[in-house]
Structure formats: structure tokens, C-alpha cells
Amino acid sequence: MKKSDRTGSKLPAAGSLAAAVLLWLLASEARLVPSFLLPSPAAVCRALAEDAPVLLENAGVTLLEAALGLAAGILSALILATLMHHVPVLYRALYPILVITQTIPTVALAPLLVLWMGFGMAPKVTLVALTTFFPIAVSLLEGYASTDRAAADLLRSMGAGRRQIFRYLEFPSALSHFFSGLRVSASYAVVGAVISE
Incomplete structure (x- = not known):
């Protein structure tokens, strides 16, 4: 399998992961779910860095x-x-x-x-x-x-x-x-x- 084929096969997974993070960000910013149940990606990254x-x-x-x-x-x-x-x-x-x-x-x-x-x-x-x-x-x-x-x-x-x-x-x-x-x-x-x- 060529390197370009391997890279191309990973693109759908990367795209779906990016879409999931975007939906997470939109849901947390729109306050659809309380922040103590679904904190924003930025808050999670901040907590990971601090702790x-x-x-x-x-x-x-x-x-x-x-x-x-x-x-x-x-x-x-x-x-x-x-x-x-x-x-x-x-x-x-x-x-x-x-x-x-x-x-x-x-x-x-x-x-x-x-x-x-x-x-x-x-x-x-x-x-x-x-x-x-x-x-x-x-x-x-x-x-x-x-x-x-x-x-x-x-x-x-x-x-x-x-x-x-x-x-x-x-x-x-x-x-x-x-x-x-x-x-x-x-x-x-x-x-x-x-x-x-």
C-alpha cells in the first residue's frame, strides 16, 4: 500500500473526529447542556494542563x-x-x-x-x-x-x-x-x- 493511500484512508476518521469536536464546542457554547455536565473543549484542555x-x-x-x-x-x-x-x-x-x-x-x-x-x-x-x-x-x-x-x-x-x-x-x-x-x-x-x- 502506498503512503498516499494510507494517508487517504485516515482522512475520514480525522474528519469525523473534527466534526465531533465542533459539535461539542457548539453545544457547550450554546448552553444546550449545563457546563458541569458538558464543559467546553477549552475548559477540558485547561483542566488537563492545570491538573x-x-x-x-x-x-x-x-x-x-x-x-x-x-x-x-x-x-x-x-x-x-x-x-x-x-x-x-x-x-x-x-x-x-x-x-x-x-x-x-x-x-x-x-x-x-x-x-x-x-x-x-x-x-x-x-x-x-x-x-x-x-x-x-x-x-x-x-x-x-x-x-x-x-x-x-x-x-x-x-x-x-x-x-x-x-x-x-x-x-x-x-x-x-x-x-x-x-x-x-x-x-x-x-x-x-x-x-x-
């Missing part, structure tokens, strides 16, 4: 919670999805539970985790891990299921065992699905950390 040290300090804590929770979510998703892939009974037993757990709002879980774990970092990291776990686990399971069966049969005919087929075929072919889930989970991680705080 930058405090915001940066707190942003560091939030990003640490998000990173730790995301790491825990990735690790647990990798382990559980791989186990569910290799043990069909485990898949049939746990997959419906995983889907049902996603109907529970994170806002409802946060107070419970604070009651169980206290006011430290543990409940926040746990909530982020719970939030980020599902997209990665489901994406990995889809990736494992979409492995080319003909290639697996070929490896099996050449004497490859279950572990070798997983290592050289199933896991590499599931990586694209894994990164798709990771992209979703990375954005959920920050939202989960903010909600938990």
Missing part, C-alpha cells in the same frame, strides 16, 4: 492495574481455552458457563470484589482479568476449531503426535484469532480498571 501532575500519577496506577489484569486474563484464557480444546467434555461443561458469565455487568461485580478482597489493587486487577478473559478465550477456541483438518491428517500420517500437531499447526493457526481477541481485550482492560476504581 497534569495529579492526572499522570493516577493514570500510572490505572495503567498498571490494566496491564496486570490483562496479563492475568491472557494467561488464564490461554490455559483454559487450550484445556477445553483438548478435553471435549470440559468444553461442553464450561463453554455455556463462560457465555452466561458475560451477562453479568461489570458494575455489579466491582462492589462484590471490593467486599471480598478489600480496597487494594487485587479487586481491580481481578475485575480487569475477568473483563479481558472472555474475548481471548472465545477467539482462541474459534482459532483452534478452524485448524485445517487436512493438514492435521497429513502431520498425523507422518507420525506426529497430538502435542506436535498442537505445537506446529493448531496453535500457530489460532494466533490470528488470538490477536483479534487481544485487540478487543486491550480496550476492555482500561475500561475495566476505571470501572473498578
Whole structure:
């Protein structure tokens, strides 16, 4: 792809962002919404500049919670999805539970985790891990299921065992699905950390 093509593809996004900021500015200037609910862009920029040290300090804590929770979510998703892939009974037993757990709002879980774990970092990291776990686990399971069966049969005919087929075929072919889930989970991680705080 040429550089001009890449630049051209970013223009619609930049235009829609500029339009959103313009609408925000017009709405705040016209006093359609009280300023304590929707301050003007200038007031937001001024507050960001004045409170930058405090915001940066707190942003560091939030990003640490998000990173730790995301790491825990990735690790647990990798382990559980791989186990569910290799043990069909485990898949049939746990997959419906995983889907049902996603109907529970994170806002409802946060107070419970604070009651169980206290006011430290543990409940926040746990909530982020719970939030980020599902997209990665489901994406990995889809990736494992979409492995080319003909290639697996070929490896099996050449004497490859279950572990070798997983290592050289199933896991590499599931990586694209894994990164798709990771992209979703990375954005959920920050939202989960903010909600938990």
C-alpha cells in the first residue's frame, strides 16, 4: 500500500473526529447542556494542563492495574481455552458457563470484589482479568476449531503426535484469532480498571 493511500484512508476518521469536536464546542457554547455536565473543549484542555501532575500519577496506577489484569486474563484464557480444546467434555461443561458469565455487568461485580478482597489493587486487577478473559478465550477456541483438518491428517500420517500437531499447526493457526481477541481485550482492560476504581 502506498503512503498516499494510507494517508487517504485516515482522512475520514480525522474528519469525523473534527466534526465531533465542533459539535461539542457548539453545544457547550450554546448552553444546550449545563457546563458541569458538558464543559467546553477549552475548559477540558485547561483542566488537563492545570491538573497534569495529579492526572499522570493516577493514570500510572490505572495503567498498571490494566496491564496486570490483562496479563492475568491472557494467561488464564490461554490455559483454559487450550484445556477445553483438548478435553471435549470440559468444553461442553464450561463453554455455556463462560457465555452466561458475560451477562453479568461489570458494575455489579466491582462492589462484590471490593467486599471480598478489600480496597487494594487485587479487586481491580481481578475485575480487569475477568473483563479481558472472555474475548481471548472465545477467539482462541474459534482459532483452534478452524485448524485445517487436512493438514492435521497429513502431520498425523507422518507420525506426529497430538502435542506436535498442537505445537506446529493448531496453535500457530489460532494466533490470528488470538490477536483479534487481544485487540478487543486491550480496550476492555482500561475500561475495566476505571470501572473498578
